[in-house]
Amino acid sequence: MNEEDLLNAYYELVEPLYEYVSRRCEGDRDLAEDITQEVWIRATKRWRECGAPEDPLPWLKAVAKNLLSNHRRRIKPFSLDNPPSGVVLPSSGEELGAAVATMGSSVFRALSKLRPGQAQILKAFHLEGSKVAEIASDLDLSERAVEGRLRRARLKLRKHLDSIRAERGKRT
Numbered sequence: 725m726n727e728e729d730l731l732n733a734y735y736e737l738v739e740p741l742y743e744y745v746s747r748r749c750e751g752d753r754d755l756a757e758d759i760t761q762e763v764w765i766r767a768t769k770r771w772r773e774c775g776a777p778e779d780p781l782p783w784l785k786a787v788a789k790n791l792l793s794n795h796r797r798r799i800k801p802f803s804l805d806n807p808p809s810g811v812v813l814p815s816s817g818e819e820l821g822a823a824v825a826t827m828g829s830s831v832f833r834a835l836s837k838l839r840p841g842q843a844q845i846l847k848a849f850h851l852e853g854s855k856v857a858e859i860a861s862d863l864d865l866s867e868r869a870v871e872g873r874l875r876r877a878r879l880k881l882r883k884h885l886d887s888i889r890a891e892r893g894k895r896t
Contacts, residue, residue, distance in 0.1 A: 725771045733776060734764065741784045748792055755795070763787045793871065830892075834884035842877035849874055 725733075741763060746756040763784055767776075777783045835843045848854040848862070860870045 725775050729776070730768055730771060733767075733771075733780060737781055737784060738764070740781060741788065744785050745788050745792070748789075759788055759791050759795070762791055830885060830888050831881075834881050834888060837884045838877060838880055842873070842880060845870065845873050846877050846881060 738760070742756065742760045745759045745763070746753070749756040749759070766787055767780070767784060771780075835846065838846070845859060845863075848859050849856070854862075856867050856870050856874070859865075860867045863870065865873075
């Protein structure tokens with residue numbers, strides 16, 4: 725693929741790609757821009773060697789999805805002893821215990837509303853610390869299938885947690 729074709733593809737596809745990425749970055753504009761840029765670097769390299777795919781936008785979105793997944797895997801949870809700036813924790817141990825208990829009960833309540841397979845895969849990954857490869861082996865699935873199921877289960881869990889949060893808001 726020559727430079728002019730690459731430039732034309734960029735002008736045609738960068739906006740829909742950025743929209744796709746930014747919707748998945750939960751308001752983190754810097755991350756959305758970084759992911760979009762990295763996708764284009766990879767696309768330029770690949771397309772110069774092999775040519776662009778017939779329909780390049782799905783290819784770009786797949787690369788973006790994988791980069792976002794890799795980014796999220798590297799994120800470490802913060803310590804309650806040293807939270808990042810902007811995160812306000814309850815001031816006393818008693819308040820923290822109550823907040824954690826409320827959060828924990830909400831999570832377990834939301835997990836109970838999921839289908840058993842969805843809850844199982846979330847528990848294995850997030851609570852037991854199993855790797856995707858281990859879960860795939862245990863369930864006799866491909867790693868890609870496990871990643872997809874995890875993503876869908878997280879979306880369902882988020883919906884249930886949002887509804888629980890809304891219920892609590894109505895009560896107070």
